[in-house]
Every structure is written in structure tokens, then in C-alpha cells.
Amino acid sequence: MAPPRKVIITCAVTGAVHTPSMSPHLPITPEEIAAASVAAAEARAAIIHLHARDPQNGRPSPDPALFGRFLPRIRDATDAVVNITTGGGHGMSLEERTAAARWAEPEMASLNMGSMNFGLFEMAERRADWTHDWEPAYLEMTRDFIFRNTFKDIERVLKEIGEGCGTRFEFECYDVGHLYTLAHFLERGLVRPPLFVQTIFGIRGGIGAHPEELAHMRRTADRLFGDGYQWSILAAGRHQMPFATMGAAMGGHVRVGLEDSLFIGRGALATSNAEQVMKVRRLLEELGLAIATPAETRALLALKGGDRVAF
Ligand code: KMH
Ligand code: ZN
Secondary structure (H helix, E strand, O other): OOOOOEEOEEEEOOOOOOOHHHOOOOOOOHHHHHHHHHHHHHOOOOEEEEOEEOOOOOOEEOOHHHHHHHHHHHHHHOOOEEEEOOOOOOOOOHHHHHHHHHHHOOOEEEEEOOOEEOEOHHHHHOOOOOOOOHHHHHHHHHHHOEEOOOHHHHHHHHHHHHHHHOOEEEEEEOOHHHHHHHHHHHHOOOOOOOEEEEEEEOOEOEOOOOHHHHHHHHHHHHHHHOOOEEEEEEEOHHHHHHHHHHHHHOOOEEEEOOOOOOEEEOOEEOOOHHHHHHHHHHHHHHOOOEEOOHHHHHHHHOOOOOOOOOO
């Protein structure tokens, strides 16, 4: 019998989409982000996708000094692959968004493959009580906000962080056009296989969380990248676990974490990132799949190794 396929679990522990009033379990301080990451890795997440937040008020922060307070702790306590955002938080400049990755030279960084609307304002409509004034303002401003990722921006990240730091990317593709943009950079020789393609469903402004879109993104990526890519799936909010399950059954890797959904079930907040990792792991194992270790993940994605980072 053939051995089971190895599935990479990425855990995105805090992000820049949710705000502190939405869940008491969202990691905020460097200590909380480090502890959440270590627990997620112990639950068998092979990749930890990281943003930082201002420890005083929980606002997304690009400050490399904050990353510097949790990255060494994660490195010392786990073998997980560290993946640093270059998407940052809404309203940050590209310079700010890339500062932490340029400083840390991680094995992986995210790279968002197109400019788009990225609406978070519906989350502001759903609640009246906020701990911090910045929270409703941050969500509301996305009615009139373009998440900027031009060809020039993408090329700059590829050069500065890819070529410059030996970092490889989680290519964040929120719609079909983003796959074609990635294919364009492949044709120009600015990215090389194996590509780690993170297909994202259910962001307001991106492709919807419908099974037919999952199949469409898969078919298009297959056509454009053939066997030169590893496919991963993330879906926002309540779609997180159903899409992880469907995507894994179709041959994909999965991403979970409180960046993408605050919930563990219908109406029930997840009490930790590790709880979501354990849940998706159970689902994968029930499907007869195996969980990729960090070493297997490094081999699948051709990463430089955890000993070749700058933090
Ligand atoms: N928040 C996710 C939908 C990034 O960090 O570059 C996408 C994301 C962006 O993870
Ligand atoms: Zn992110």
C-alpha cells in the first residue's frame, strides 16, 4: 500500500484582520504570540505565519523590534518553519510591511499577489462595544481602502527578500488573476518551483468561499504550474474547517489559526490556535492523511533551513 500523503499545516496565529475586542484568546503581546506559536507547533503545525501587534493596544504593528521579542523564543522552543508576513496590516507602507522580514531573513515570508479591496467593515457592524478606539476605525476605513500589491511592489519583495535573504514565499492568491500574476513572474524567472501557493477564499473583495471556486482555483493552478507547486488552502471565518477538509481531500495543504477564523465551531470561540491545529489534524487523520513534519515541509518547499535565518 502507498504511504499516506503528507499534509503541511500552517498556523497563522494572530494576523491583522481581527481586533482584540473580538476574542480574549487572540494573541497580542510578544509573550502571547510566542506561547501560541510554540503550542501550535507542538500540536503539529509545521509552519507558523506571523504578524506582530502593539502590546499596549493590540493594533497590528510592523516594528521589527516586536518581532525580535518572539522570533528567538519560537526558534529555541520548536523546529517549525517561521513565515513572516509582508502583508502587514491595513494602512502600512510597503517599506513598513517588509521591515521585519528584511531584518529577520526568515525561511518563508508571505507575498500577496495583487491589489484588491479587502473589506473588514462588516465586522464593525456586528458589535457596539470596543476596548480600543482604533478598532472600529481600522475596520471601517476598509470601505475605502485598496490593499496595494502592484507588479512593482511584488518585484521589489521578490528581489529584496527572495533574492536578498534566500527567503521563499507563501504566495497569497485571493482570486484567479493572482494565479496568473504568479505565472507571469514564473515566466520571467523571478520565482522558481516548487511554489507554495496559498489559495484564499471568503475575503470580502476576493473569490468567494464556494466549493466550485475551490475546484476552479485548483484547476487553474494545475494548468499554470503543473507539478511545480504545492497547493494550500485557507478560508475565512466559518469556512475555515470545511475548506481545509475539502482542500485536503483534493490534494492540498491547509492553513488554520486565529488570523483567519476566531472560531472552533458554530458560535464557539477557539480558546487557542493549538485547538484549531488539533482539530484540523484530527480531520486530516480521519481522511487517512499524514501530517508533514517541519523537516518534510522544508524538503517539499525547498527551504534554506532554520539555521540560516538572521534572528
Ligand atoms: N490575512 C490573510 C487573509 C499576509 O499576511 O500577507 C492573508 C495574509 C496576508 O496572511
Ligand atoms: Zn498574514
